[in-house]
Amino acid sequence: MDINRTNSSETMDAPVQIVTLPDGRRVKKLTDRSLVRRERSNARSYVQPFFLLLVVWIGIDFYRFVSGLENGVAMQRPPGVEGFLPISALMSFRYFILTGIVNHVHPSGFFIFVAVLLISTFMKKGFCSWICPVGYISESLYQFGAKVVGRNFNLPRWIDIPLRSLKYFLLAFFLLAVSMMSADELGSFIRSDYNKAADIKMYLFFAHISTFSLIVIGALIFLSLFYKNFWCRYACPYGALLGITSLVSPMKIRRVESNCIDCGKCATACPSALPVDRLEAVNSVECTACYSCVEACPVRNTLNMSVTSGREGISQRNYALLLIGVYFGIVGVAVLAGLWQNSISPAEYLALFRNIGAINHGF
Numbered sequence: 001m002d003i004n005r006t007n008s009s010e011t012m013d014a015p016v017q018i019v020t021l022p023d024g025r026r027v028k029k030l031t032d033r034s035l036v037r038r039e040r041s042n043a044r045s046y047v048q049p050f051f052l053l054l055v056v057w058i059g060i061d062f063y064r065f066v067s068g069l070e071n072g073v074a075m076q077r078p079p080g081v082e083g084f085l086p087i088s089a090l091m092s093f094r095y096f097i098l099t100g101i102v103n104h105v106h107p108s109g110f111f112i113f114v115a116v117l118l119i120s121t122f123m124k125k126g127f128c129s130w131i132c133p134v135g136y137i138s139e140s141l142y143q144f145g146a147k148v149v150g151r152n153f154n155l156p157r158w159i160d161i162p163l164r165s166l167k168y169f170l171l172a173f174f175l176l177a178v179s180m181m182s183a184d185e186l187g188s189f190i191r192s193d194y195n196k197a198a199d200i201k202m203y204l205f206f207a208h209i210s211t212f213s214l215i216v217i218g219a220l221i222f223l224s225l226f227y228k229n230f231w232c233r234y235a236c237p238y239g240a241l242l243g244i245t246s247l248v249s250p251m252k253i254r255r256v257e258s259n260c261i262d263c264g265k266c267a268t269a270c271p272s273a274l275p276v277d278r279l280e281a282v283n284s285v286e287c288t289a290c291y292s293c294v295e296a297c298p299v300r301n302t303l304n305m306s307v308t309s310g311r312e313g314i315s316q317r318n319y320a321l322l323l324i325g326v327y328f329g330i331v332g333v334a335v336l337a338g339l340w341q342n343s344i345s346p347a348e349y350l351a352l353f354r355n356i357g358a359i360n361h362g363f
C-alpha cells in the first residue's frame with residue numbers, strides 16, 4: 001500500500017505520524033516499532049476465581065452453621081458471610097462515624113465495607129471487577145452470551161440513561177433512611193434480633209426461594225447474557241456508591257495523546273461502554289478498573305492506570321497485589337484487634353433460630 005507522509009505538525013522523531021492513505025483518509029501511524037505492545041497480563045483472571053472460591057467456601061461453611069442450628073447445635077459461623085449484608089454494614093459504618101464504636105454484632109461486615117470503600121476511593125471501582133462474585137458471574141454470562149449469539153448488545157441511550165439512574169435512586173433511598181437515624185436508633189437496630197439474624201434470614205430466603213424471586217433472578221441472568229454487566233450497570237446500589245466514591249480516586253486510566261493512534265480498540269474493549277479513545281483521563285463512575293482497555297491498546301505506555309499523568313503506569317499485576325493487600329490488610333487488622341468475630345454466643349444463636357419465623361425488622 002502506498003502511504004504518503006503529510007506535512008503534519010508532528011516531528012519526524014515523534015512516535016506517531018499522520019499519514020494519508022491512497023483513498024484520501026488521514027490516519028495516525030506508529031513509526032516507532034519499539035512501542036508496539038506485545039506483553040499481556042491476565043492477573044484478573046486469577047483474582048476473580050480466587051474470590052469466587054472464597055465466597056463458595058464461606059457459603060458452604062455457613063450452610064453447615066445453619067444446618068447445625070436446625071439440629072440444635074451452634075457451630076462456628078464464618079464471619080465473612082457479613083460481606084453479604086451491605087445495608088447492615090452501612091448502618092454500622094454510620095454508627096462508627098457518630099460514636100467511634102465498632103459494633104459487636106456484625107463487625108466483619110463493617111471491616112469489609114471499610115476495605116471496599118478504601119479501594120474505591122483510591123483505586124477506582126476495582127471491587128466490582130476484581131472481587132465481587134456477582135461482577136464475575138455477570139462478566140462470565142455476557143462472555144458466554146457473546147460466544148453463543150456472536151455479540152453483546154447495547155440498550156439505546158434513551159433507555160440506557162434513565163435505567164442507569166435506577167441504582168442511584170436505590171442508593172439515595174438507603175442513604176437517606178440511614179442518615180435520618182440517630183446514633184441511639186442505629187444502635188437499637190444493630191442490637192436487634194432482626195439484625196443479629198440477618199445472615200440466617202438471608203440464607204433461608206435463598207434456601208426457600210419464592211417463585212417470584214426465582215423469576216426475577218432468572219430474568220436478570222437472561223438479560224446478563226446479552227447486555228454487559230446488566231445488574232451492575234443498572235441496579236446495584238453498592239456499585240453506585242462505589243462509583244461515587246471512586247470519583248476522587250487519584251488512580252485512574254490515563255491516555256497519552258502523543259502516542260495514541262486513534263485505533264479505538266480501548267473503547268471497543270470497555271465493558272462500561274466508555275469512550276476511552278477520546279478521553280485524557282477516565283473519570284467516569286462506571287469505570288471498574290478492569291484493565292480491558294489497557295490490555296486492548298496496541299501501543300506501549302499509551303493507556304495506563306496511573307496516579308499522575310506521567311508515562312509510567314501501574315501494571316495489572318501490581319494493581320492486583322495492591323488491591324489484595326488493602327482488602328486482606330483491613331481484614332488482618334480486624335483479626336489482630338480481636339474484632340473480626342462477633343459476640344453473639346452459641347446459646348443466643350440457638351434461641352434466635354428457634355424464633356426465626358417471628359423475627360422481623362419492625363419498621
Ligand code: SF4
Binds near residue numbers: 253270282289292
Ligand atoms: S475498560 Fe478501561 S475504562 Fe472501561 S471500565 Fe475497564 S478500566 Fe475502566
Ligand code: SF4
Binds near residue numbers: 260263303
Ligand atoms: S487502544 Fe485507545 S489509547 Fe490505545 S492507541 Fe488505540 S485509541 Fe489510542
